[in-house]
Amino acid sequence: MASKHLLEVNNIEVVYHPYILVLKGISISVPRNSIVAILGPNGAGKTTLLKAISGLIKLERGKVTKGSIIFDGEHIENMEPENISRRGIVYVVEGRRIFKELTVEENIEAVAFAWRRSSRDADIVYKYFPRLKAKRKVRAGYLSGGEQQMLAIGLALLAKPKLLLLDEPSLGLAPKIVAELYQNIRELYEEEKLTILLAEQNARKALEIADYGYILENGRIVLEGPAEKLREDKDVREFYLGVTGRKGYRSVKWYRRKKRWV
Amino acid sequence: MDTLYLIANTAFQALVMGFIYAALALGYNIVYRVSKAVNLAEPEIVVFTAYVVFVLSAYYHVPIPAAFTLSLALGFGVGVALERLLARPLRGRPVAALMAATLGAYYVLRGMSMVVSRGFEMGSLGLPETYYSIGPVRASLSDFIAICVSLSVIVGIVLMHRYTRLGIAMRAVSEDAFGASAYGLPVTVLTMLSWGIAGVVSAAAAFALAAKAQVSPMLDFYAIKALAASLLAGLDSIAGVVVGGLVLGFMEQFGSLALDPILPGLGNQLAFIVMLVVLLFKPYGLFGTERIERV
Ligand SMILES: Nc1ncnc2c1ncn2[C@@H]1O[C@H](COP(=O)(O)OP(=O)(O)OP(=O)(O)O)[C@@H](O)[C@H]1O
Ligand SMILES: [Mg+2]
Numbered sequence: 001m002a003s004k005h006l007l008e009v010n011n012i013e014v015v016y017h018p019y020i021l022v023l024k025g026i027s028i029s030v031p032r033n034s035i036v037a038i039l040g041p042n043g044a045g046k047t048t049l050l051k052a053i054s055g056l057i058k059l060e061r062g063k064v065t066k067g068s069i070i071f072d073g074e075h076i077e078n079m080e081p082e083n084i085s086r087r088g089i090v091y092v093v094e095g096r097r098i099f100k101e102l103t104v105e106e107n108i109e110a111v112a113f114a115w116r117r118s119s120r121d122a123d124i125v126y127k128y129f130p131r132l133k134a135k136r137k138v139r140a141g142y143l144s145g146g147e148q149q150m151l152a153i154g155l156a157l158l159a160k161p162k163l164l165l166l167d168e169p170s171l172g173l174a175p176k177i178v179a180e181l182y183q184n185i186r187e188l189y190e191e192e193k194l195t196i197l198l199a200e201q202n203a204r205k206a207l208e209i210a211d212y213g214y215i216l217e218n219g220r221i222v223l224e225g226p227a228e229k230l231r232e233d234k235d236v237r238e239f240y241l242g243v244t245g246r247k248g249y250r251s252v253k254w255y256r257r258k259k260r261w262v
Numbered sequence: 263m264d265t266l267y268l269i270a271n272t273a274f275q276a277l278v279m280g281f282i283y284a285a286l287a288l289g290y291n292i293v294y295r296v297s298k299a300v301n302l303a304e305p306e307i308v309v310f311t312a313y314v315v316f317v318l319s320a321y322y323h324v325p326i327p328a329a330f331t332l333s334l335a336l337g338f339g340v341g342v343a344l345e346r347l348l349a350r351p352l353r354g355r356p357v358a359a360l361m362a363a364t365l366g367a368y369y370v371l372r373g374m375s376m377v378v379s380r381g382f383e384m385g386s387l388g389l390p391e392t393y394y395s396i397g398p399v400r401a402s403l404s405d406f407i408a409i410c411v412s413l414s415v416i417v418g419i420v421l422m423h424r425y426t427r428l429g430i431a432m433r434a435v436s437e438d439a440f441g442a443s444a445y446g447l448p449v450t451v452l453t454m455l456s457w458g459i460a461g462v463v464s465a466a467a468a469f470a471l472a473a474k475a476q477v478s479p480m481l482d483f484y485a486i487k488a489l490a491a492s493l494l495a496g497l498d499s500i501a502g503v504v505v506g507g508l509v510l511g512f513m514e515q516f517g518s519l520a521l522d523p524i525l526p527g528l529g530n531q532l533a534f535i536v537m538l539v540v541l542l543f544k545p546y547g548l549f550g551t552e553r554i555e556r557v
Contacts, residue, residue, distance in 0.1 A: 059443065060354075080450075081444075086446070090445060091444040093440070093441055093444050097440075099433070099437050101551065102434060110442075110445075114447040115446060
């Protein structure tokens with residue numbers, strides 16, 4: 001059964017052990033070969049959503065208590081993370097979670113081992129991120145923040161994922177590096193025909209490359225729409241893109257008080 | 263001249279015991295790296311596998327190399343079983359729970375050893391009593407077997423971790439199991455395999471011990487002492503166990519030499535003093551990972 005959408009999340013609730021309800025009924029869908037953005041302030045539940053999809057929530061003793069997650073026509077909610085990744089979902093965790101004690105090359109070897117890739121296949125990492133080639137023998141912990149994020153994304157490419165989950169690739173990086181990184185993401189999205197679910201606080205960047213976006217706030221979706229609509233939305237411009245008054249998302253608290261979307 | 267002989271021979275014995283301790287320590291470390299817990303069942307894996315070799319060769323006349331190989335396989339099986347039955351269900355729980363469970367497994371294995379050994383009959387492997395003189399040192403065939411077995415196990419594991427994809431993947435899991443899972447590494451299988459390999463290492467170390475000492479239920483004491491070498495090296499270090507083991511070996515041999523005339527038996531307990539001191543002053547050991555943190 002080939003549904004139109006690669007991923008469908010239907011009205012899920014997610015609870016961390018023991019009773020912390022973080023996602024309160026979220027529905028999203030990700031069409032094949034598209035970029036879908038999940039936007040929202042700190043603690044909104046973006047990461048939790050990605051962890052629920054990838055199954056990693058299990059390792060933190062969390063679970064989906066309601067609703068369903070359907071990937072490629074198959075229920076995957078609460079499946080073991082290994083079974084989910086084997087189906088083609090790879091999750092680039094926030095905070096540049098590469099293997100810092102291993103060299104760049106060893107990072108690649110480790111992931112190539114998991115997906116039974118040859119060293120030739122591994123060249124895809126250097127193809128998109130040539131900067132890493134010169135640093136092959138360097139321990140990943142000593143790479144710059146931008147390089148670490150490139151490696152993190154590069155490693156995911158080795159898996160040739162059907163669905164790539166990217167969690168705040170821009171976190172803690174200088175604007176110039178963020179621009180370069182988003183350029184890279186755009187390129188590999190087009191050339192590798194990827195499907196990407198992207199969680200970001202940096203709404204401006206995310207909406208530049210996304211086709212569709214959801215705005216998550218306190219465990220609920222408060223707004224959704226095609227990226228170009230969101231870019232033009234008055235509220236989004238004001239509170240997420242910092243167009244008026246250059247407040248950026250620091251104004252989130254103020255915005256919360258106004259409770260405009262809730 | 264007498265003193266020279268004494269010192270040279272004590273140093274040689276320290277070296278032999280040091281390598282055995284190192285191999286025993288490696289067993290703990292391999293498990294610690296993936297499960298972040300000390301496997302308290304290891305001392306009894308040592309007794310059990312040593313008895314398997316002894317019983318097979320003494321009572322059933324199985325050639326020692328064959329008995330040894332079988333004991334390695336059993337060590338692997340026991341390690342895998344411990345992971346499957348204890349570590350996996352307790353994943354994500356406080357590590358104290360897993361350690362308590364391995365202590366339980368210690369007693370189960372002790373029961374198995376008792377059955378296998380027909381009530382802990384003691385004996386020696388009966389290796390040929392050949393002696394060699396190297397300068398002032400008098401070394402036995404058993405000494406060489408002990409060194410060869412423990413050293414090759416250690417070198418094998420170090421090389422595997424450094425150069426094979428499997429070993430590199432194991433290092434990745436050891437550093438960050440969550441991240442490894444996110445990238446699709448088979449974390450469960452790699453964890454199970456690590457426990458199995460730790461079992462093989464323990465069985466090899468048990469054989470080295472059995473070559474040196476009488477096979478008895480007291481062999482577990484050596485493995486308990488090796489925990490000091492493990493702590494000294496840092497519980498998550500691999501190659502560091504060689505230093506940890508040798509320090510322990512030398513301290514014990516020379517400590518006994520110096521202290522036994524005054525306080526008999528204290529030398530044998532030095533390991534526990536080492537453990538205490540390490541835990542108090544250098545809890546990550548000499549070679550424990552200092553995580554790279556860019557600021
Ligand atoms: N393992 C956990 N156990 C309990 N609560 C958690 C856990 N992880 C996250 N939470 C809670 O869930 C809520 C959502 O967190 P989440 O990390 O999903 O937010 P986020 O949108 O990714 O935020 P950020 O932009 O800061 O990364 C927060 O209130 C957080 O405290
Ligand atoms: Mg997050």
